Amino acid sequence: MSDKMHIKLTVNGEGREFLAEPRELLIYALREHLNITGPHVGCDTSHCGACTVTLNGKSVKSCTMFVGQANGADITTVEGLGTPDALHVLQENFREHHGLQCGFCTPGMITRAAKLLEENPTPTEEDVRFGMAGNICRCTGYQNIVKSILAAADEMNSAEQGQTVEAAE
Numbered sequence: 001m002s003d004k005m006h007i008k009l010t011v012n013g014e015g016r017e018f019l020a021e022p023r024e025l026l027i028y029a030l031r032e033h034l035n036i037t038g039p040h041v042g043c044d045t046s047h048c049g050a051c052t053v054t055l056n057g058k059s060v061k062s063c064t065m066f067v068g069q070a071n072g073a074d075i076t077t078v079e080g081l082g083t084p085d086a087l088h089v090l091q092e093n094f095r096e097h098h099g100l101q102c103g104f105c106t107p108g109m110i111t112r113a114a115k116l117l118e119e120n121p122t123p124t125e126e127d128v129r130f131g132m133a134g135n136i137c138r139c140t141g142y143q144n145i146v147k148s149i150l151a152a153a154d155e156m157n158s159a160e161q162g163q164t165v166e167a168a169e
């Protein structure tokens, strides 16, 4: 008898179904069953944040959850934030302000940062450092990551103000 479970997820707005062992880690289910390889495996022990996704509106390290627990969830990965032709404002600012070097931590960083800015659109530097504390980078020393996130927040806020002014005219 198979121990496999019929898993249904919504990933980046698309309904996905597959069979998996319920205690398979969500990160491996995303990468190996669905070929969604933006979330990375950096440690497997919930320390690095490279596997961060947004699950039902919360930042989750996808190596800390079994796929059976995630059944029915709505998940956003870095692939759902921008495309090569239409980068997310965070992706643009990471590029502009050198918020990455090897890039291994970047999908998790950007996915976490997107949630952070949704929760707090006008963060201070301290808010960003605190909010990103679960994501580790071995290359950058963090300074440029923080700069990139603050610049993205400024850009998002300016765009929103522009829209408000336009709507008022």
Ligand code: FES
Pocket: 040, 041, 042, 043, 044, 045, 046, 047, 048, 049, 050, 051, 052, 061, 062, 063, 064
């Ligand atoms: S792989 Fe999940 S926290 Fe490092």
Ligand code: FES
Pocket: 099, 100, 101, 102, 103, 104, 105, 106, 136, 137, 138, 139, 140
């Ligand atoms: S850019 Fe290399 S780990 Fe962060």
